[in-house]
Amino acid sequence: MPPSRDGEEASGVSRRTFLKTAGAGAAASSLLGAAPPGQPPRILGPDAVTLDFKVNGVLRSVSVEPRVTLLRALRNQLDLTGAKEVCDRGGCGACTVLLDGEPVCSCLMLAVDAAGHEITTVEGLGTPEKLSPLQAAFVECDALQCGFCTPGFVVAGTAFLRQNPNPSLAEVKHGLSGNLCRCGTYPRIFEAVQKAAKAPAKGAKRG
Amino acid sequence: MSAEAPRESDPTTTPHQSKAGHASAPQTIEVKMAAGDLAPWDLDTRFRVVKGREPRLEGPAKVTGRARYTLDVNQPGMLWAKMVRASVPAAAILKLDTSKAEALPGVKAVWTTEARIVRFAGQDLAAIAAASLEIAEDAARLVVVEYDERPFVTDLDHAMDVGAPLVYAADEAPGPKGVPRSGNVLGPMPPRRGGSRGDIEKGFAEAEVTVEGTYSVAVHTHASLEPHCVVAKWDGDDLTVWASTQGVFTVREGLAEALGIERTRITVITEHMGGGFGSKLAPSAAGSAFAVVACKLAKQAGAPVKLSLDRREEHLCTGNAPSARMTVRLGAKRDGTLTAMHHRAFGSAGIAGGAGSGGPIAALYTGCPHLKVEEHDVFTNAGPAAPLRAPGHPQGAFALESAMDELAEKLGIDPLELRRKNESHPVRKIQYDAGAQAIGWERRNKKAGDTPGVRRRGIGMANGNWYVFARDRGVGAEVKIHRDGGIELFSGAQDIGGGFRTAMAMVAAEELGVKPSDIVVRVGNTRYPEGPGSGGSTTTNSVAPAVRLAAHEARQKLFDLAAGLLKAKPEALDATGGRIFVIASPSRSITIRQAAARMPGETIACVGERKPQFEIYRGDLAGTQFAEVEVDIETGEVRIVKMVSVNDCGLPVNRLTAESQVIGAMIQGASWALLENRILDRNFGTMVNPNLESYKILAPADMFEVVPILTEVANLGNNTSTAGLGEPPIVPTLAAIANAIYNASGARVRSLPITPDKVLAALAEARRRA
Numbered sequence: 018m019p020p021s022r023d024g025e026e027a028s029g030v031s032r033r034t035f036l037k038t039a040g041a042g043a044a045a046s047s048l049l050g051a052a053p054p055g056q057p058p059r060i061l062g063p064d065a066v067t068l069d070f071k072v073n074g075v076l077r078s079v080s081v082e083p084r085v086t087l088l089r090a091l092r093n094q095l096d097l098t099g100a101k102e103v104c105d106r107g108g109c110g111a112c113t114v115l116l117d118g119e120p121v122c123s124c125l126m127l128a129v130d131a132a133g134h135e136i137t138t139v140e141g142l143g144t145p146e147k148l149s150p151l152q153a154a155f156v157e158c159d160a161l162q163c164g165f166c167t168p169g170f171v172v173a174g175t176a177f178l179r180q181n182p183n184p185s186l187a188e189v190k191h192g193l194s195g196n197l198c199r200c201g202t203y204p205r206i207f208e209a210v211q212k213a214a215k216a217p218a219k220g221a222k223r224g
Numbered sequence: 225m226s227a228e229a230p231r232e233s234d235p236t237t238t239p240h241q242s243k244a245g246h247a248s249a250p251q252t253i254e255v256k257m258a259a260g261d262l263a264p265w266d267l268d269t270r271f272r273v274v275k276g277r278e279p280r281l282e283g284p285a286k287v288t289g290r291a292r293y294t295l296d297v298n299q300p301g302m303l304w305a306k307m308v309r310a311s312v313p314a315a316a317i318l319k320l321d322t323s324k325a326e327a328l329p330g331v332k333a334v335w336t337t338e339a340r341i342v343r344f345a346g347q348d349l350a351a352i353a354a355a356s357l358e359i360a361e362d363a364a365r366l367v368v369v370e371y372d373e374r375p376f377v378t379d380l381d382h383a384m385d386v387g388a389p390l391v392y393a394a395d396e397a398p399g400p401k402g403v404p405r406s407g408n409v410l411g412p413m414p415p416r417r418g419g420s421r422g423d424i425e426k427g428f429a430e431a432e433v434t435v436e437g438t439y440s441v442a443v444h445t446h447a448s449l450e451p452h453c454v455v456a457k458w459d460g461d462d463l464t465v466w467a468s469t470q471g472v473f474t475v476r477e478g479l480a481e482a483l484g485i486e487r488t489r490i491t492v493i494t495e496h497m498g499g500g501f502g503s504k505l506a507p508s509a510a511g512s513a514f515a516v517v518a519c520k521l522a523k524q525a526g527a528p529v530k531l532s533l534d535r536r537e538e539h540l541c542t543g544n545a546p547s548a549r550m551t552v553r554l555g556a557k558r559d560g561t562l563t564a565m566h567h568r569a570f571g572s573a574g575i576a577g578g579a580g581s582g583g584p585i586a587a588l589y590t591g592c593p594h595l596k597v598e599e600h601d602v603f604t605n606a607g608p609a610a611p612l613r614a615p616g617h618p619q620g621a622f623a624l625e626s627a628m629d630e631l632a633e634k635l636g637i638d639p640l641e642l643r644r645k646n647e648s649h650p651v652r653k654i655q656y657d658a659g660a661q662a663i664g665w666e667r668r669n670k671k672a673g674d675t676p677g678v679r680r681r682g683i684g685m686a687n688g689n690w691y692v693f694a695r696d697r698g699v700g701a702e703v704k705i706h707r708d709g710g711i712e713l714f715s716g717a718q719d720i721g722g723g724f725r726t727a728m729a730m731v732a733a734e735e736l737g738v739k740p741s742d743i744v745v746r747v748g749n750t751r752y753p754e755g756p757g758s759g760g761s762t763t764t765n766s767v768a769p770a771v772r773l774a775a776h777e778a779r780q781k782l783f784d785l786a787a788g789l790l791k792a793k794p795e796a797l798d799a800t801g802g803r804i805f806v807i808a809s810p811s812r813s814i815t816i817r818q819a820a821a822r823m824p825g826e827t828i829a830c831v832g833e834r835k836p837q838f839e840i841y842r843g844d845l846a847g848t849q850f851a852e853v854e855v856d857i858e859t860g861e862v863r864i865v866k867m868v869s870v871n872d873c874g875l876p877v878n879r880l881t882a883e884s885q886v887i888g889a890m891i892q893g894a895s896w897a898l899l900e901n902r903i904l905d906r907n908f909g910t911m912v913n914p915n916l917e918s919y920k921i922l923a924p925a926d927m928f929e930v931v932p933i934l935t936e937v938a939n940l941g942n943n944t945s946t947a948g949l950g951e952p953p954i955v956p957t958l959a960a961i962a963n964a965i966y967n968a969s970g971a972r973v974r975s976l977p978i979t980p981d982k983v984l985a986a987l988a989e990a991r992r993r994a
């Protein structure tokens with residue numbers, strides 16, 4: 018075994034931290050606007066920075082290190098724990114949120130990159146007392162078992178239905194293919210999405 | 225089905241005539257209930273709630289992200305912990321230096337292992353608690369470990385070689401005493417239930433046709449989406465632990481022992497749980513003491529600590545389903561009657577034991593007079609296995625049921641007919657018809673692969689078995705009626721996603737004459753009445769009888785209160801739709817709320833205690849599955865088209881969630897059959913794919929049509945006639961798919977997962993033989 022493995026870890030900089038920090042630097046420049054020609058881009062961090070973004074319609078301010086992902090900022094700073102950290106690398110969709118209406122894996126995005134944008138989490142789509150049509154269909158069709166993947170599917174499904182209000186089964190499968198469920202609830206998730214597609218909007222937000 | 229005498233320990237018994245079995249073949253049986261128990265629900269019971277389709281009560285909280293799982297629990301002043309794990313598979317630890325980590329600002333507590341030997345890459349070494357998760361991760365990277373690396377072995381075949389590096393020295397290996405041991409191989413193990421019978425040599429001498437095959441299954445990890453996680457919080461000597469567990473009481477007992485404190489000081493809470501599949505039955509995890517570590521860090525830091533494993537750790541140290549290499553030999557007469565069955569298996573549960581796979585062959589085709597089961601555990605330098613959804617049974621059924629198909633082929637008998645011929649379970653006989661009809665069995669290729677085109681379809685089937693397990697001592701439930709008419713139901717047992725909470729509400733609602741949603745159900749807390757760990761498909765049938773008793777007593781007390789108002793005797797009353805009415809004159813009624821208002825105090829509290837299983841009429845849980853697949857004979861790709869699962873679960877309490885469990889088991893099994901494979905690097909001993917993008921699990925785009933069929937059986941095992949369902953439907957899946965692939969293409973793949981390369985190799989082999 019090459020001894021370098023522990024040596025690399027002991028250096029305090031893992032490849033991932035490096036990439037995230039580098040990403041933060043790039044993000045910061047875009048956030049603050051392109052640097053004037055001939056000047057280096059401004060670098061954020063490593064200390065915490067204050068960011069503002071709109072979450073579920075409310076302006077929120079968080080103080081996070083630039084390397085912190087949007088997912089962790091939502092969960093650990095704002096206590097919005099609907100989006101889940103499952104694979105932490107974009108493989109399962111459990112952390113899906115809407116960024117300006119588009120579904121994104123919040124584990125793959127730095128919080129600094131979300132500054133100034135409008136974020137909708139599963140908590141913003143409905144409440145237990147007033148479920149969105151898709152949320153209501155999930156409950157009715159038993160499109161959940163342990164429920165840990167459910168917020169990700171609900172957010173992804175909401176975005177999908179906005180794009181394709183009357184999908185075929187094949188389109189639903191394709192549209193949700195970024196999300197994983199380990200309990201094996203897929204057929205009932207498809208059923209719920211198709212049911213919500215047919216449900217009248219009732220003045221509630223579509224999906 | 226077996227008739228057994230009631231246990232001697234039962235104090236007094238009351239005989240009762242009940243109608244047992246499946247509706248197509250009812251049997252009237254005298255059940256002797258323990259004192260204080262109720263007559264069992266049977267085929268004649270008319271239900272108002274039970275056997276209905278009730279959306280789960282926690283659904284709205286889950287679909288809106290409000291449900292708080294352990295991973296979501298945040299406490300004021302909480303610290304975040306991260307563990308450091310061995311990066312090599314076998315070594316002596318020369319140095320474990322946490323000084324740099326401790327010096328990092330924000331680090332509040334550090335734990336290090338006392339172990340000096342590493343046996344798998346992923347073993348616990350150290351842990352850090354810090355002000356943020358990012359700081360804890362930074363600190364974990366500052367821990368310096370020096371190893372004296374030793375030879376290791378990670379794959380089953382090499383571990384069995386003479387001279388292979390020993391995972392354990394002779395006196396260190398876990399496992400039963402007195403079992404023969406040679407190198408890393410332990411076995412044959414003592415016979416399991418069903419064991420061996422007859423004389424296998426005689427059986428093969430009597431056989432006119434024999435088949436033999438060796439079947440292998442790769443390691444499958446549980447890959448629960450919620451990681452193993454705890455939040456530990458001390459308040460003086462009292463400890464509260466939120467845990468992502470399948471057994472809150474197991475966690476309490478394990479922590480009490482490890483921390484040297486009394487159980488009375490510990491409260492364990494699991495309100496919602498994000499999947500376990502058997503990996504969350506231990507106090508911490510199969511290969512990590514993380515929960516104990518979190519409690520120690522919290523004590524040291526004087527602050528609550530959240531310790532969650534990450535995705536990589538989930539694959540490395542929280543358990544898995546053992547690999548298996550099984551040689552099955554079957555002997556039969558020309559008419560298909562089995563004369564001998566032999567299962568000789570080697571499996572690896574990593575550094576742990578328990579890789580047996582002989583369960584199905586010991587329980588299926590019990591009419592075969594000669595059976596020999598030989599099971600061996602092989603130690604490897606890999607994370608320990610943990611129970612996974614019917615432990616050892618999907619593996620064993622894959623071998624047996626593939627071999628049965630090969631026998632059918634050799635005999636020239638339809639595979640379903642061969643099973644019918646040897647079937648001894650009355651319920652499975654019924655299930656064959658239901659399943660064959662749902663899949664369209666007559667559409668299968670009469671000759672394997674005999675269909676035109678590149679994408680060829682075929683149909684296969686396989687059987688599975690499971691047992692009626694229940695914890696029938698020391699399990700309770702409490703029903704409280706409040707003066708305002710509110711109803712609360714308490715069970716300490718946890719809802720791991722199977723729908724336990726809703727099913728228990730339905731049982732109580734049946735007795736109380738209310739809707740399940742009228743009941744506030746509180747589960748997953750060691751402060752509530754004792755419940756079992758959710759393993760072995762036991763939660764519902766262990767707790768439901770206690771819930772029924774508690775609710776029945778509350779009903780009696782409400783009827784006593786209502787009797788005065790309705791001017792009728794309590795026994796002349798019934799309840800439905802939230803109203804108590806006179807049976808002879810239903811218009812004379814009052815609401816439960818009106819009756820409750822008459823109670824002398826503020827609550828009526830009724831505790832039900834689970835009585836012993838009746839043990840009068842009981843059969844193993846029968847199951848059979850059918851699969852239709854499409855095989856691309858040019859690329860070797862397999863696509864599942866449709867699966868049908870037919871399962872016995874006693875009386876299903878909630879059909880909606882019961883079906884979901886069956887569907888889920890088929891999908892997890894399909895994922896195991898086609899995709900899943902924990903790959904350990906032979907040269908480094910570390911896992912190559914500890915994530916969810918290269919450790920593949922079945923995704924939406926892979927999905928197929930699913931048909932869950934429940935065969936209701938009044939098994940009279942307890943007062944609700946319930947049995948388990950979480951595990952049995954995954955048992956036949958692997959074999960059903962393999963057999964369908966054979967029927968579609970002529971490719972007999974004896975090694976899981978069935979990846980395109982294996983299909984192409986098997987097709988080439990089939991062509992060579994032809």
